[in-house]
Amino acid sequence: MISRLLFWVLALLGMIIFVQSDGMVEVFKWKQMDFNNRGEARPLRMPDSSGKSRVIGINQNDNNSAYIPYNNVPMGVTHYRGRLFVTMPRRRVGIPSTLNFIDLKRDGGQSSPKLNAYPNFELNQFSRSAENLVSVYRTTVDACQRLWFIDTGMLEYPDNRQQIKRPSIWVVDLNTDRVLKRFEIPESIVSTGRGMASLTIDIASPKACGEAFAYIPDLVNSRLYVYSLAADRMWSFAHNYFNFDPLAGDLHIGGQTFRWDDGIFSTSLGPIERDGSRPLLFHAMASNNEFAVSNRVLQQEANAARSDHGNDFRILGNRGEHKQSTMHEYDQRTGVVFYAEIQTNGVGCWNSRKPFTPANHGIVAANADTMIYPSDLTIDEDGDIWVMTNSMPIFIYSTLDANTFNFRIWRQKAVEAKRNTICE
Incomplete structure (x- = not known):
């Protein structure tokens, strides 16, 4: 009798573990973020045009704070072969490094691991070189084992934003951690980098690494930029579909009620068409609508100069009420698009x-x-969905409780995520 009871208890436990493993699993959580290298307290300096060093700190705190725990709010998460890249845009002072990683083999067993600067701590010190990193929001990995991201070049301190460097596109070889490319975005394209919070990389095949295109939405200026790696050029598209929806800007998240007007925010390449082209899916964050345009339209620089794009840009439809989304990504294995939805505080699918x-x-x-x-949703080469949740509205409009868990990273297989949903 006892052995039979033990059998059923163990069986029940096994079922519970199975059900939990199929759901979106909480991988890490933090009350406050910490780093293995916090840096040293020193004045914030950078060289000017004459080569002389100048202090760019805006108050006493800037000059005496290398690390302020409360000010570190993670934004992006991307996984590549055992390394989890976590970004920390410089929206406040006291952030040691904007681009970081977690070594899953070494620190994966910890609940709240410390972050490591990537590719190294020195490159994350914006005041020490004219070409060092300033502020990164999100990253992505292409089919050629390269990490891409935008450095906005901006310190987004409240009431005192400073564009201290030109915004730039970065490409890093993930096998060697060597910077392959840093492209400064011309002022003729955009004056500041504030609105460039993500990018999508388009490569026809792993054999065409040098012919990559990057699609970069600008949520502030409502523009879509295209960068050609082969031509080392960038051009800008304008369209009404890039604007926010004034009927979808009222938000209620984490007990905070506010209004945002973020335009085109996220882009994702959809299924491969019969002619080899792919639609670029996109949406504004303050919107419930989804749109699309062929990548072949975007890759022709001449098309950007047109005053009328005809029917090249099209609306896919509406996700429904209160379905505003930050990031989304199409999964080729399942044919499903997964959305990071801010008002439902979760992940949706289509x-x-x-x-x-x-x-x-x-x-x-x-x-x-x-x-x-x-705040972010990415899918790695193994078909795993990774999600960052960061309580950002509470940080902006109220006060985060440093005694509770505010930041989390989640994970789930895309093939499992669609099960038992309308997306099956």
């Missing part, structure tokens, strides 16, 4: 083989207490 209607949008995971504000 099967690209079905009509784009609210009825065909499902919920993968949602939790108003533990998944407050999903």
Whole structure:
């Protein structure tokens, strides 16, 4: 009798573990972020045009604070072969490094691991070189084992934003951690880097690494930029579909009610068409609509100068009420697009083989207490979805409780995430 009871208890435990492993798993959580290298307290300096060093700190705190725990709010998460890249945009003072990683083999067993500067601590010290990193929001990995990201070049300190360097596109070889490319974005394209918070990389095949294109949405200026690696040139598209929806800007997240007007925010390449082209899916954050344009349209610089784009840009449809999204990504294995949804505090989905209607949008995971504000969603080469939730509205409009967990990273297989949803 006892042995039979023990059998059923163990079986029940096994079922519980199985069910939990199929859901979106909380991988890491932090009350406050910490770093293995916090830096030293020193004046913030950078060289001017004459080569002389000048202090660029704006108050006493800037000059005496290398690390302020409360000010460090993570934004982006990307996984590549055992390294988890975590970004920390410089929206406040006291941030040791803007681009970081977690070594999953070494620190994966910890609940709240410290961050390591990437590719090294020195490159993250913006005041020590005219070409060092200033502020990075999100990263992405291409098919050629390279890490891409935008450095906005801006210190977004409240009431005193400073564009201290030109915004730039970076490409890093993940096998050697060597910087392959740093492209300064011309002022003729955009004056500041504040609105460039993400990018999508388009490569026809791993054999065409030198012919990559980067698509960069600008949520502030409502523009879509295209960068050609082969031509080392950049051009800008304008369209009404890049604007925010004034009826979708009122938000209620984490107990905070506010209004945002963020334009085009996220881009993702959709399924491969019969002619080899791919649609670029995109949306504004303050919107429930999704749009698309062929990558072949974007890759022709001459098209950017047109006053009328005809029907090249098209609306896919509406996700439904309160379905505003930060980042989204199409998964080639399942044909499903996964959305980081800020008002539902979770992850939504849409099967690209079905009509784009609210009825065909499902919920993968949602939790108003533990998944407050999903700021990033990426899918790695193994088909794992990675999500960052960072309580950003509370940080901006109220005060984070340093005694509770404010930041989390989640993970789930895309093939499992779609199960038991309308996206199956």
